[in-house]
Amino acid sequence: MIQDVLREPAKAAIFLVADVRPGSEASVRDLLADLAGLTRAVGFRAPGDQLSCVVGIGASLWSRLYRAPAPRDLHPFRGLSGARHTAPATHGDLLFHLRARRLDLCFELERQLMRRLAGHVRVLDEVQGFKYFDERDLLGFVDGTENPAGAAARAALAIGDQDPAYAGGSYVIVQKYLHDLDAWQALPVAEQERVIGRSKLSDIELTDQAVNSHVAVNTIVDPDGTERQIVRENMAFGSPGAAEFGTYFIGYAGTPEVIERMLRRMFVGEPAGNHDRILDFSTAVTGSLFFVPAADFLENPLDNSTSDGSLGIGSLKRSSR
Structure with a gap:
């Protein structure tokens, strides 16, 4: 069963990226196993406000948490440098993507997560996001118009037969x-x-689409004419007092290759030099890639475990529910 990625657009979100301290792997596995229950406990106070939390695991953490082989396409984020713009690669072991209709629910769930992880992680980035008017970003344009829905969204974000041991992940x-x-x-x-x-x-x-418009550059079409899609959950963030205004991009897909090609087209260009013109006004300051395990994988991390408590390969032989 896939984690709770597919939701109607949230009104508030918190994005938390953290590193796991050496020796804290067991504590992190325990927290990930309890994550769904912890989310339910906090969200029970306001069930109509749809609190959810999705967790992703970075490439450098995977082998420390689990003995099983890494998912096929899991690797560190690959930075990009074009003629004028750069997409930096920044480290992260864990990503927590918290969403709700109210920020206080996200805040309380993050507080409980950090209480459990105190002394075990180092926070690298923490962003509180919000929906800006009618689903717009701070540039004033609607964000996420082309998001797929329903079965198309599930097909876009879920791993399938290409990596059956991790089917249902993203x-x-x-x-x-x-x-x-x-x-x-x-x-x-x-x-x-x-x-x-x-x-x-x-x-x-x-x-009359310009070839370097944001829409044109981010439209990925296979040779057979199939348009490749991802699920975006972007949020605006900012601090007017500090003159900081931004967009937190977050994209889910069944393979990172789709998003990676979008980013190559944005920053390097196809052909080279045809960069996304939005980058003349928006600067990327972070970049990380994570694997999003299926929910049952997280909830049963010690199924068929090895004698030292690491996850064995047998526990991955689950079907997606």
Whole structure:
């Protein structure tokens, strides 16, 4: 059973990236096994506000937690350097993606997580995100218009027969982008629309699409004409007092290759030099890749375990429910 990735758009989120201290692996495994119950306990106070938490595991942590082979496509995030823009790779062992209709629920669940993990992890990045007006980012455009829904969303984000031992899992890539709002707002609206590839008010895709628009660059089509999709759960964040304004990108897919190609097209260009023009106003400051195990994998980490408590390969032979 896949983790609780598919939800209607949340109003609030917390993104927490952490490193696990050496010797703390057993404590982390215990916390991950209890994560679903802990989320239910906090969310029970306000069931209508749909608290959820998805956890991802980084490549460098996997072999420390589990003896089983790593998922086929799990690797550290690969940084990119184009002629003008760079996508940095930043480290992270764990990603917690907390969502709800109210920030206080996310806050309380994070507090309980950190209480359990005190002394065992070092927080590398912590971002509180929010929905901005009618599903827009801080640039003023609707974000996530092309997200698939229903069966198409499940097909886009879930691992299937290509890695059957981990069927029902997913991959997630996160990046934190900071916006130069002064430079952006100095552009006429018509020019902003050419950068994005959509009309600002109606959110309709432009018919005369620029080849370096955000929409054009992020449309991935296979040679047979199939458009590849991902599930985005982006959130706005910021601190006006510190003049910090940004978007936290988070994309789920059954293979990281889809998102990695999007990023190559954005930062390097296909052909080289045709970078996504949104990067002239938005700077990536983090980049990490994680594997999102199936829920039953997390809840039963010691099934068929080895004598030292590490997870054995046999416990991976589960079907996706």
